[in-house]
Amino acid sequence: MIGINAPAHPEPLEQASPSILRAAEMTLVTDTAASETIERLDAEAVNSARTRQPLYAPRKKIFPKRATGQFRRFKWLIMLVTLGIYYLTPWLRWDRGPHAPDQAVLVDLANRRFYFFFIEIWPQEFIYVAGLLVMAGVGLFLITSTVGRAWCGYTCPQTVWVDLFLVVERAIEGDRNARIKLDGAPMSAPKLAKRFSKHLIWVVIAVATGGAWVFYFADAPTLLVDIVTGQAAPVAYMTIATLTATTYVFGGLMREQVCTYMCPWPRIQAAMLDENSLTVTYNDWRGEPRSRHAKKAAAEGKTVGDCVDCNACVAVCPMGIDIRDGQQLECITCALCIDACDGVMDKLGRERGLISYATLADYNANMALATASGTDVINPDRVRDAAGGLSDKVAHFRWQKIFRPRTFVYFGTWSLIGLVMLYALLTRDRLEVNVLHDRNPQYVVLSDGSIRNGYTVKLLNMIPEPRVIFLSLDGLPGATMQVVGLDQPEGRSAAIPVDPDRLREVRIFITLPADRLNDANAKFSFVVEDKASFESDIYRASFNRPGAAR
Ligand code: SF4
Numbered sequence: 388m389i390g391i392n393a394p395a396h397p398e399p400l401e402q403a404s405p406s407i408l409r410a411a412e413m414t415l416v417t418d419t420a421a422s423e424t425i426e427r428l429d430a431e432a433v434n435s436a437r438t439r440q441p442l443y444a445p446r447k448k449i450f451p452k453r454a455t456g457q458f459r460r461f462k463w464l465i466m467l468v469t470l471g472i473y474y475l476t477p478w479l480r481w482d483r484g485p486h487a488p489d490q491a492v493l494v495d496l497a498n499r500r501f502y503f504f505f506i507e508i509w510p511q512e513f514i515y516v517a518g519l520l521v522m523a524g525v526g527l528f529l530i531t532s533t534v535g536r537a538w539c540g541y542t543c544p545q546t547v548w549v550d551l552f553l554v555v556e557r558a559i560e561g562d563r564n565a566r567i568k569l570d571g572a573p574m575s576a577p578k579l580a581k582r583f584s585k586h587l588i589w590v591v592i593a594v595a596t597g598g599a600w601v602f603y604f605a606d607a608p609t610l611l612v613d614i615v616t617g618q619a620a621p622v623a624y625m626t627i628a629t630l631t632a633t634t635y636v637f638g639g640l641m642r643e644q645v646c647t648y649m650c651p652w653p654r655i656q657a658a659m660l661d662e663n664s665l666t667v668t669y670n671d672w673r674g675e676p677r678s679r680h681a682k683k684a685a686a687e688g689k690t691v692g693d694c695v696d697c698n699a700c701v702a703v704c705p706m707g708i709d710i711r712d713g714q715q716l717e718c719i720t721c722a723l724c725i726d727a728c729d730g731v732m733d734k735l736g737r738e739r740g741l742i743s744y745a746t747l748a749d750y751n752a753n754m755a756l757a758t759a760s761g762t763d764v765i766n767p768d769r770v771r772d773a774a775g776g777l778s779d780k781v782a783h784f785r786w787q788k789i790f791r792p793r794t795f796v797y798f799g800t801w802s803l804i805g806l807v808m809l810y811a812l813l814t815r816d817r818l819e820v821n822v823l824h825d826r827n828p829q830y831v832v833l834s835d836g837s838i839r840n841g842y843t844v845k846l847l848n849m850i851p852e853p854r855v856i857f858l859s860l861d862g863l864p865g866a867t868m869q870v871v872g873l874d875q876p877e878g879r880s881a882a883i884p885v886d887p888d889r890l891r892e893v894r895i896f897i898t899l900p901a902d903r904l905n906d907a908n909a910k911f912s913f914v915v916e917d918k919a920s921f922e923s924d925i926y927r928a929s930f931n932r933p934g935a936a937r
Pocket residue numbers: 667700703704705706707708709710717718719720721722723724725
């Protein structure tokens with residue numbers, strides 16, 4: 388390069404005019420001088436336009452092949468149980484008597500109650516729900532530290548519904564190869580019919596899923612009739628529509644992208660895994676070097692591992708990954724690749740477990756064995772005995788490894804919260820009293836000199852039976868009590884009927900005669916009792932007098 392004034396098609400220097408030669412000489416001198424003082428750095432902008440990759444990579448469709456094997460069967464079972472629980476629970480009945488709903492599990496928003504079989508939770512007892520959520524969180528820690536992402540692979544709603552949607556897809560469009568072929572084929576009447584049927588069934592499942600959810604919030608049979616006849620509240624239809632849309636989009640269309648891009652759990656769980664946690668692992672210490680022509684390679688004297696590079700493990704993976712690339716964020720540990728590979732190993736007459744649940748500690752030990760403590764490349768012969776079987780030195784998972792400090796801490800915390808909650812639940816009061824002291828005026832001086840204080844007393848009958856609650860004064864000698872609206876003589880106690888499962892609010896005036904003002908202690912208690920069940924509660928209150936008002 389001569390300089391910025393060089394012509395577009397520069398002549399060779401020896402043929403150039405004298406003026407151009409002089410200019411070229413000056414430029415070269417300048418460049419030479421600059422190159423002596425300014426170093427050209429070996430650097431490039433990270434988002435250089437020359438090498439910039441698109442920020443958005445279109446999704447590559449995944450067509451998981453149907454897997455068969457023990458883990459797949461276990462997943463079918465979990466799927467049946469979890470879906471069964473979700474869809475059927477609102478229809479279970481639980482007799483709580485004539486004064487309470489008979490739906491076994493019900494979030495009664497209108498009356499602010501949560502019913503779970505024999506347990507009834509009032510709003511002020513939300514601590515139990517919070518405790519259950521904490522237990523679920525700690526339980527998730529315990530499971531993850533022990534068996535990795537078992538939640539993701541087996542019971543997460545996203546996994547379960549994607550599995551269900553895949554069942555429909557396979558039933559209509561066929562297994563992997565048929566679906567790939569159909570996807571690549573131009574649109575035709577049969578393809579349109581298959582696609583339409585598939586999406587229609589997906590929508591039906593999604594509507595059923597959204598519908599089942601709202602049944603947890605009202606009497607299911609009644610709400611079903613209301614929904615079908617258009618009588619249900621708008622919020623019911625909006626909830627069904629929202630859940631229908633999310634189920635259809637997440638389970639049918641987005642699938643693995645929800646786990647990979649939307650769910651925070653894969654990121655969090657890494658903190659809970661240690662070298663003794665079980666994860667789905669490709670045991671390359673016995674699988675490598677992989678070969679598609681193992682017999683030929685062996686005949687040629689080459690060392691070959693057990694992996695025949697058939698890609699069966701990749702084909703069944705619902706996340707579209709290759710577990711042979713090592714642990715990956717996308718892997719939900721569904722173990723379907725274990726089933727696929729075990730099937731291949733069975734056909735080849737080799738031991739199962741080329742892909743298996745394994746701990747990092749065992750994997751490292753076996754890898755050290757296969758690589759002569761890292762001094763050589765993998766040689767699977769090192770993990771085999773003379774008969775060709777796996778050597779006794781190969782490390783296998785031992786269930787004792789489950790019991791380690793981390794799992795003890797998680798289990799201890801989980802159990803402690805559970806026991807405390809159970810104790811609190813079994814011994815909790817079903818009768819409560821709360822009192823609000825009138826603040827304005829704090830007291831009234833009556834014409835005879837006696838002092839009157841006003842109170843609002845709230846009586847909570849937390850059982851589904853009517854009760855007569857006895858309210859009495861403890862302390863404040865000489866004082867009498869009048870319950871407004873109750874046809875009972877003024878005295879130191881009153882019998883107040885309270886409806887089942889209800890709160891009753893009563894106005895109460897307590898009067899202290901003038902001659903008892905000085906010997907009265909300003910502190911006293913409201914005592915409530917149910918003489919039938921012997922339950923009671925107490926509220927400590929104060930009585931305001933001239934000169935002592937607060
Ligand atoms: S790699 Fe295996 S365990 Fe992981 S998601 Fe894929 S099939 Fe499931």
